[in-house]
Amino acid sequence: MTDLHTRPAGQPQAPAPLPPVPGGLASATQVIAWVWVALAVCSFAASFGEARVVTEYAARGLTYLESPIVRTAG
Amino acid sequence: MNNLLSVVQIRAFVVGCLWLGRSRRLAEALPPRYRHRKHQAFIWTGWFLPIVNFWYPYLVVRDVHRATVGPAARGAGAWWAWFLTTDVVAVAIYVVVAGFALSDSAQYASYLPWLEAALAALTAATGALWVRIVREVAARQRARVAALAA
Numbered sequence: 001m002t003d004l005h006t007r008p009a010g011q012p013q014a015p016a017p018l019p020p021v022p023g024g025l026a027s028a029t030q031v032i033a034w035v036w037v038a039l040a041v042c043s044f045a046a047s048f049g050e051a052r053v054v055t056e057y058a059a060r061g062l063t064y065l066e067s068p069i070v071r072t073a074g
Numbered sequence: 075m076n077n078l079l080s081v082v083q084i085r086a087f088v089v090g091c092l093w094l095g096r097s098r099r100l101a102e103a104l105p106p107r108y109r110h111r112k113h114q115a116f117i118w119t120g121w122f123l124p125i126v127n128f129w130y131p132y133l134v135v136r137d138v139h140r141a142t143v144g145p146a147a148r149g150a151g152a153w154w155a156w157f158l159t160t161d162v163v164a165v166a167i168y169v170v171v172a173g174f175a176l177s178d179s180a181q182y183a184s185y186l187p188w189l190e191a192a193l194a195a196l197t198a199a200t201g202a203l204w205v206r207i208v209r210e211v212a213a214r215q216r217a218r219v220a221a222l223a224a
Contacts, residue, residue: 018103021219022096026212029093030205032086037201039079044194051186054174058183064175 090204091118094138097211101141104218108141110134128158135207142211142218149210153203160196163189 057066094117101108112120112133120130132154139147167189174182 016103018219018222019096019099021100021212021215022093023212023216025089025093025096026208026215028089029086029208032082032089033201033205033208036079036082036086037198039082040197040201041194043076043079044190044197048187048190048194051183051190054186055180055183058174058178058180061180063178 087121093208094134097138097142097215098134100215100219101138104142104222108137110137110141112137129154139207139211142214144214147210149203149207153200153207156196156200156203160193160200163193163196167193 095114098110098114098117102110112130116123116130117134120134121127123130132150135153136147136150139150167186170182170185170189173179174186
């Protein structure tokens with residue numbers, strides 16, 4: 001409102017300044033995304049190994065309660 | 075390992091949403107004007123609201139991507155498709171474990187290694203596509219702001 005009163009007639013209003021480029025956040029987003037992917041892959045690789053053991057247990061006729069899933073959870 | 079994964083996942087979400095919010099603010103200030111289809115509040119809330127969380131996060135990311143890179147921006151759809159598929163496989167693992175628990179059937183157990191492998195591959199692919207979008211948007215932001223300043 002003040003600007004409207006002080007600005008000479010006919011002079012264009014100065015454009016609002018641009019928000020800063022979130023370059024730091026973009027880098028942080030990428031780094032943490034890669035960390036998450038690496039951890040997720042490691043975690044699932046461990047689960048894959050465990051799942052193979054579960055498959056062998058099941059193939060030998062052992063029950064869910066005897067499998068590593070329950071022992072790991074416990 | 076799972077606790078560490080959860081902590082990193084929460085931080086990835088917070089940092090990612092902060093970046094999306096700032097990127098959207100910048101995209102709204104840059105010409106030409108682009109009409110974002112969803113309110114900026116959905117940057118944070120769209121992931122948790124039942125039902126709409128199946129597509130609102132995609133719309134938010136796609137609009138920031140398109141508003142910054144231009145109509146030729148590609149990749150948000152693929153990223154979201156992989157993201158949803160990852161969720162489906164994670165649910166499938168729970169179903170298979172429950173099926174094994176209820177029936178003690180070896181057939182259920184035999185699916186587990188392949189589902190775990192699929193989940194790892196899908197997670198890696200989803201993460202890589204997300205990083206590609208972030209890199210592309212960040213590069214275009216720098217280029218467009220530099221062009222305006224020149």
